[in-house]
Amino acid sequence: MKQTLAAFGGGEVESVSGLGKASFWVAKVDQLQSFIGEDRMVLITVPDSPDAKDKAIALARKAGA
Known part of the structure; x- marks a missing residue:
């Protein structure tokens, strides 16, 4: 994921x-980004x-995360 973000200008990834x-x-x-199942x-x-x-x-929880 960090490589992808670097291609789009960076950004820190927080768990x-x-x-x-x-x-x-x-x-x-x-x-x-949330993996559900x-x-x-x-x-x-x-x-x-x-x-x-x-x-x-909140939206992710509504989606089942």
Whole structure:
């Protein structure tokens, strides 16, 4: 994932515990990636705001993460 982000201008990848099998937040692009089970994942990009991460996590939970 870090190589992909570097190609798009970088950004730190932060693990998000307690969400799906594995979840990652990238603040630079306001994006959450969450793996749900063995065969599903959700990719959520939200508008930039102080609570963007919280909003993305709430949406991921609604999706089953």
